[in-house]
Amino acid sequence: xxxxxxxxxxxxxxxxxxxxxxxxxxxxxxxxxxxxxxxxxxxxxxxxxxxxxxxxxxxxxxxxxxxxxxxxxxxxxxxxx
Numbered sequence: 001x002x003x004x005x006x007x008x009x010x011x012x013x014x015x016x017x018x019x020x021x022x023x024x025x026x027x028x029x030x031x032x033x034x035x036x037x038x039x040x041x042x043x044x045x046x047x048x049x050x051x052x053x054x055x056x057x058x059x060x061x062x063x064x065x066x067x068x069x070x071x072x073x074x075x076x077x078x079x080x081x
Contacts, residue, residue: 003078005055006046006068013079015057015064021072022051037065046070 002010022030034054037043045051046068053072057064068075 003075005066005075006070009046011055011057011066015059017056017058019053019055019072019075021053034065
């Protein structure tokens with residue numbers, strides 16, 4: 001099953017490690033983690049609007065971090081349906 005995470009982007013549910021709310025997990029470590037993923041070319045900014053959550057996934061053995069403007073609650077609901 002796939003989850004739509006915005007701007008015609010989908011992620012396979014089996015690849016998802018975690019879905020995190022940026023508003024509640026904003027810390028220096030979180031910012032460093034996302035920045036490091038970006039430097040490694042593993043961060044995918046689904047939208048450049050105000051980000052609401054990030055999704056950690058492993059696709060084909062490679063870590064991916066998706067930053068999206070869709071709320072974590074919405075992504076979780078989509079994964080449960």
